Every structure is written in structure tokens, then in C-alpha cells.
């Protein structure tokens with residue numbers, strides 16, 4: 001009751017948006033919940049409580065010339081809105097990437113604030129640009145294929161000067177999981193098989209080219225090859241099995 005009256009007072013009496021936002025930030029989220037649900041607050045009101053999420057898959061100063069060249073190449077293949085509202089067909093689309101998967105969902109921005117607030121997507125858990133996983137995924141829906149451009153930062157070292165096998169497995173799981181999820185909805189990794197063929201030098205840029213092999217009921221089978229950016233060297237190849245799940249499974253259901 002007290003929170004409710006306080007929130008209403010803030011929203012009605014404080015007109016300056018930054019000040020309203022600052023005051024509301026001071027209230028614990030748990031205290032806000034009953035008031036928000038009673039008031040059916042629309043998502044558009046949430047910017048008061050949080051800044052827009054950063055899309056980590058856009059170019060930043062840490063990206064090498066090769067990373068940028070590949071980004072621009074795949075970006076040029078993407079469907080674009082032209083003058084007059086027509087779409088330039090391309091077949092490809094860039095997927096945005098946030099530091100929490102919840103932010104993809106409608107209203108995810110606020111859910112993300114409320115649910116295990118400190119949780120972060122493993123691959124996006126540092127703000128230091130270029131230090132760990134720099135990557136962007138381009139999806140081709142009609143070919144049931146995606147390409148991930150990946151630049152490995154210095155925090156991913158395994159053997160001296162080269163990328164850790166677990167970090168390679170992570171970016172493979174992410175690429176295959178993104179494709180499987182795009183095609184089949186909510187999935188979890190059941191099986192990954194990885195052959196490490198040649199080391200990936202730290203700081204280099206590689207391509208992870210993933211394709212759908214088949215779907216059998218709840219099972220989505222995908223595979224990928226990790227190659228040097230010019231495709232001349234095979235670094236890694238992998239297959240993955242992803243199982244479609246109900247959302248409840250994520251919460252122990």
C-alpha cells in the first residue's frame with residue numbers, strides 16, 4: 001500500500017523523466033512487483049526503470065579489419081528496407097545479441113531485471129570490448145543455416161597463444177543452439193560431438209558455419225564447421241543434438 005501510494009505520487013508529481021527514473025531506481029524491485037501487477041504497467045513504462053539493452057553483436061573498436069570486412073559482407077546480404085517500404089531480398093538477417101537471453105522475449109527487459117538480476121549470458125559477461133567472445137550471428141532462414149563470425153579475445157587462452165577448447169565448445173554450442181532455437185523454438189543441448197582439427201590462434205577471426213541436418217519429433221540435429229576466415233583451414237567440426245522443451249523445464253518443471 002505504502003509502495004503503491006509512493007509510486008503514484010512519484011509518477012504524478014515528478015515531471016522530469018530522469019528524476020522520476022532515479023527515484024524509482026531506489027525502490028527494491030520486489031516491493032514494486034505488487035504495484036506493477038495491480039496497475040498492469042505497459043512495457044513502454046519500463047524505460048523509466050532501465051536503460052535500453054546494449055546489442056553486443058554490433059561492430060566496436062576492438063573488431064579487427066577482418067572481423068569488420070566479414071560483418072560488412074554478410075550485412076550486405078541482409079534483407080533491408082528500401083525507400084517506399086519495399087524490402088531488398090537477401091535471405092540473410094543479423095541476430096541481435098544481449099547479455100541475457102531473456103531480453104529477446106517481449107517484455108524481457110523488465111523480466112531480466114527481476115529474475116536473478118545478476119545472471120549474464122556466459123558469452124556476453126564482460127563489458128571489456130575484445131577481451132573474450134566477440135561474435136555476430138547471421139541467419140539464413142530459407143537455407144536453414146547460420147554463420148557466426150567469431151573473434152577470440154585474450155581471456156580465452158588455453159594452450160599458449162591459442163584458444164581454449166572449452167571456449168571453442170562454447171561458441172559452437174552458441175552457434176548450433178542459436179540455429180536449433182531459431183528453427184525449433186526453445187531447446188536445450190543434449191549432445192555435442194567435437195573434433196578439434198587445428199588450433200585457433202588468439203585474436204584471429206574464424207567462421208562457424210552451421211546447418212540443419214534433420215528434425216525428428218523433439219530432436220533437432222545440427223552440425224558445423226569452424227574454419228579460418230578465408231575458409232582455407234578447418235579448425236574444428238561438430239555435431240549437436242538439441243531437444244525441444246517446455247519453458248517450465250528451465251525452472252525445474
Ligand SMILES: CCCCCCCC(=O)SCCNC(=O)CCNC(=O)[C@H](O)C(C)(C)COP(=O)(O)OP(=O)(O)OC[C@H]1O[C@@H](n2cnc3c(N)ncnc32)[C@H](O)[C@@H]1OP(=O)(O)O
Pocket residue numbers: 101173174177178187188189190191217218219241243244245249
Ligand atoms: C542464444 C544463446 C544460445 C545458447 C544455447 C546454449 C544451449 C545450452 O547450453 S543448454 C545447457 C546445456 N544443456 C543442458 O543442461 C541440458 C540438460 N539435459 C536435460 O535437461 C534433459 O536431458 C533434456 C532436456 C536434454 C532431455 O530431457 P527430456 O525432455 O526429458 O527428453 P527425453 O524424453 O529424455 O529425450 C527425448 C528424446 O531425446 C533423446 N535424447 C535425450 N538426450 C539425449 C542424448 N544426450 N543423446 C542422444 N539422445 C538423447 C531421447 O533418447 C529421446 O529420444 P526418443 O524420443 O527417440 O525416445
